[in-house]
Amino acid sequence: MKIDDAVDYIRNLINTEIDLNKDNFVEFERKRDGEAYAIDGSSTKLFDAYSFSVFARRIGYVFANEEKVIERKAGDIEIDIIHAENADEENDARRQKEELKLAMEYCKENIVMIDGALNEKIDGVIGISKKSGLKKGNIPILFIIKKFGEEILPNKCWYYEIDENVYAVKFHPYSKFVFRVDYYGNDLEEVLAEIASLCDDVSCLGYPYPLAEVHRLVKISKEEAEYLKYELQKRAVEKGLNLEEWEDLFYDYHEYLE
Structure with missing residues (x-):
């Protein structure tokens, strides 16, 4: 495929007619004085012997309100040796397991956000993904939902239910981004409203700034x-x-x- 052919293919893909139910777009109001924990992990492969790999991982958390970070903690860097053909995938799975274990310590009385999709139901824990593999036909579903949402509810906060417990959410009226949100609780709009109060930082408008803070905190340089x-x-x-x-x-x- 030549460059022009590739561009034409992508253009035709984007212009494919796809219908979404307009009634599934739900507006919500942003709450004031919200607060939440944000948990994230970082990992890197140090050595690869092909029969096994050596990884380094670090997990941490940030507790913040809409004005400032109240508490932050980065754990020690741990070394892990993984014997597996899919060592990278296994490392990612172990990192998420460690993140969820930490999340369970704080989710009983507070909202806890983690970076990425949730693979299991944990009350009080919300997964927020910057990207999603979900698609409709061959088109990324977040792209489609954002396109429709901007026409139906311009300059509003809204959510769209993609699947059971999986949503596309716009957290700030003037954000350019829509995120996948995984949530298994019964008070969805209240939780989204509180998270939206944490999405005013101009450096990441529309994204919960505590997640950006904890990402920088735990990143292994x-x-x-x-x-x-x-x-x-x-x-x-x-x-x-x-x-x-x-x-x-x-x-x-x-x-x-x-």
Whole structure:
């Protein structure tokens, strides 16, 4: 496929006629004085021996109201060795399990937001996804819903039920973005109204700023990853492992080619 062919394909895809029920778009009001916990995790692959991989992960939380962050905590970076062909997927699953475990500590009395979709029902926990694999035909469903929503409820906060317990939500009247929200509770509009009060930060208008804060808090930087790789190798040599064996074990010829 040539470039022009690809562009024509995408243009035709976007212009495909798709119907949505206008009555399923529901406006909601934003609450004042909202507060919530935001939980996120970060991970990076340090070494890959192909039969196993070495990962680093860190989980943390932020508690905030609409004015400021009240409390923040980043956990220690933990090392994990995974023996699996789909090691990256397994690492992601373990990270989410750790995030949900932390979320369960705080969700009894507060709203708890996590970054990403929910794979299980936990009362009081809301999953908010910046992207979604859901689609209608071959078109991303959030793209379609946003397009219709802007025509039906311009400059309003609204939600649209995609599936049971899965919604597309616009949290700020002037936001350019719509997010997937997973929620299993019975007080949806109240929860959305409270989260919307946390979406005024101009740096991420329409997205809950505590989630942006906790993302930055827990992110494992390149410098941290390089330090961990250095420390692992250093400790291995100190414990008697031959440096050449260590390098042979984790050598990646692709890096040499680049």
